[in-house]
Amino acid sequence: MFPTPSQVLRQREGTLADTPFPLLLHSLMVEERTCTLELKVRQREKRIVFEDGAPVGCQSNLLHETLGKFLVEKGRLSEADYQKSLAESVSSGLQMGALLIQKSLISPFDLYKQLQANLAHKLLDCFRWTDAKYRLIADAETPDASVRMNTAQLILTGIANVMPFDAVATHFTFTDERRFGQMPGVEAGLKLSSKDARLFQALRQRPTFNELMERTGFDTETVLRRLYALCLLEVSGFVEDVDARAAKLASAPPATPAPAPIVVETPAPVQSAPQAQGTPFSDEDEKARNELVSAFLAHRSKDPFTLLEVTEDVQPVPLRKAFFAWADKHSPLRFQTPELREKAEALLAAYAKAFGALSDAEQNLLWRKRRAAQREKERGNNRPSTAEQFRIRTDLLDATTQFDEARRRLDARNFAGAFEYFEYACDIDPKPLYKAYRAFARYLMKPEAHGRLALQELQDVLREDPGMELGWSFLGEVGMGEGQWPLAEDAYRKAFKLNPKNRRYVELIQEIVKRR
Template sequence: MFPTPAQVLKQREGALSETPFPLLLHALAVEERTCTLELKVRQREKRITFEDGAPVASSSNLLHETLGKFLVEKGKLSEVDYQKALAESVSTDVPLGGLVVQKGLISPFDLYKQMQANMAMKLLDCFRWTDARFRLIADIEPPDTSVRMNTSQLILTGVTNVMPFDEVATHFAFTDEQRFAQVPGIEGPKLSAKDARLFQSLRFRPTFSELMERSGMDTDATLRRLYAFCVLGLADFAEEVDKRPAPAAVGSGVQQALVPPPPLAPALTPLPGTLETVTAAPSGLPFSDDDDAVKNALLSAFLSHRSQDPFDLLAVPENVQPVALRKAFLALSDKFSPLRFQTADLKEKAEGLLVAYARAYGALSEVEQAALWRKRRQAAREKKTSTGRPSTAEQFRIRTDLLDASTQFDEAMKRLKATNHSGAFEYFEYACDIDPKPLYKAYRAWARYLMKPEAHGKLALQELQEVLKQEPGCEEAWFFTGEVSRGEGQWAQAEDAYRKAFKINPKNRQYVDLVQETMKRVKR
């Protein structure tokens, strides 16, 4: 059905129109590649860092995707605090995330959750970059912080909600008679009730039309989910599944050696006056996963550990002696021991820290490695002293390298107000290219219509319907739908659109007049 992961990754560069983004993601995950994926389309650029096949970091030249702007957008940070933290981050070379935590503007736990959401937004946006060029770069720059994403979940969500339907249909061809089936033995993502219903329907080896009927979904929803399942290797054509060797059942055809059970450890003698045996207690008290202080301490350490060298990580001086080094390592290992956590997510973070502490201890325990790290620290200090604070020109370049959708939108609105409809459309297009917000897309459709009302009415209505499907509460989209429908002579549709706009914003009395006017037209 699709090329194998190894075949997909034979090409070091290419076009996403030929190698779709979900296929590329899956190949990197299966092959467990550590690399950087670079995407470019027109003026937009992204770089995604993969470690062992999983996305762990992403950067772009889109302003709304930066962590600071994302925190402002989500109401976690005020614009004033963001600007202050950004200026301090540029001047001190301290990551903005670390600064806002230091200043108490957000807790480490909340910051990590927002970083996860920010990372997901960046990666999901790539599913609509269908005309981008990609390049795989073997060398990677280790990110300061690591937010590991679940590739399977990412592919399912991206294909289901973001990837253009036309692209899904283009890359997923089959005949009406072909049947689909589950592929046994493949571990997949967590499924919603809706997705699980469709996946379970594959047990009956249906055709596509039968699958739609069994799942109760329309063509769009069914095709998207089926494509995602096939990319993930969870489903395939029934005839292809039959060709695969059946997974061996436990004990079938395999003679298992009988191994005598290990002798039971002798029970300890109960203490006088007790009914329970004495068990060895773990050192230290186990933390509660619901303890906010514990979670924040763990996440704070986890977020910063990748940007620290062994000395900083273990909080020891450069002239640390072996005994003190060992004590520091054991203390940190015990403080965030994975045994103290039950939640899989927190346990994973604790395990990551334990590995980092062990590597740091190993590096500083060797004389040559410790000397090398001292030289690196000295070189970094000298570079920092000689470089000094970035110049005004450098700071300005850092800011203007980012593409800001809101700036493009504001310029488009100025041109729209000046009745420069083609100029407005151009800048609305820029804004949508950078950040496809429903509001931006609604105005783009409206500007398209105003350029040539006699030719663009049908297309504008289609675009507005797509916007309303994505965001039913977009007042402007309903108003523009009413205006375009009226221009097309579709008075009943115009009346309905005006009513819905009025329902969203009853303070705008203009809608009342428009409804009354269209009602008269409908009665005629």
């Protein structure tokens, strides 16, 4: 059905039109690769860092995807605090996240949640980049923060909600008589929504695609998207592949325990919390929780000396005491929830690795040489100047700037120029408002040729955001221009319902009624 992961990764560069983004993600996950995936399309660029097959970082040249702008858009940071923190970050060299914690503008625990959401936002956006060029780079830079994504869940969400449907239909083809089933013995690590679970359960009956639509009640697009994701993740497949895998599992000798089942999101029954034994759990202690998450976020960027907070001439006994102190402070035994315990376990492993490195004479010497080289580099003023850092930041692509320029051109009746800049804005950040303006500018640029396409684009946008008054107004104007009076009247009525103060809509509705 799909090329094997080794076949996909054999080619170091190509286009997402030939090798779709979800196929690359799945291949890197299966092969457990540590590398960097570079994506470029026109002016947009992203570099995604993978560790053992999981995305752990993403650098982007889109302004709205920077942490500060992301926090402003989510209402977690004011624009004034963002601008002030940005200036301080550039002048001091501190990362934005660390500076926000230092200024008490966000707690470490909240910052970790926002970093996760920001990374997911950046990665899901890549599912739109169907015409991008990609390149696999063997080196993987250590990300500034310790955030890790569930690749399988990312693939399911991206295909189901973000990837253009024509790309899904292009890369997932089969004949009408083919039947699908659940693949046995596969551990995907997925949490299924009720809609996903309904489709997954229907696969037990080994239906054809049309039967799957009938049994679930879903439309073609909904079924095809989810079926593509489940087949790519090898959770489902053609029945002959399912039978072949079942026969292979039956003939294999018993080995490891059965894989964990796929989890369906259902409300969990209320249970009483287990009583803590011995040392009380620190989950509800905000200070302990924030200290843990803060240490977890920063541990990747620290060398063994900094991580254990010891001097370069540390002796064995103080080194051992420092290790035990840090291991005890963030011990996994102190935390009850899986999310916090997982971070504590990662820290414990990092402390143990640092202790092992400094206990070994050769590695200890190597780390001291690295520190000396870093000091020499800093002494040589190799760090970029403030002016250079500002220059890099102003190179970020800002959708708002493109949109404002497009509005100016639209007001000047330069419709072709306006469309070009609305297109840029949609490329960078495909907000419904930007897409509505783009469709309207397309129509104004050439009404006799683009009327039908503009109507379709506006209707798609309004399905995405039915509360956009301006979108309904644009739809009404294009509908009138195309002579589709019922559509135009309905659009203006919906715009008036959203903004009853605008009496212009009433006049337009009356005019349409007279014409009809």
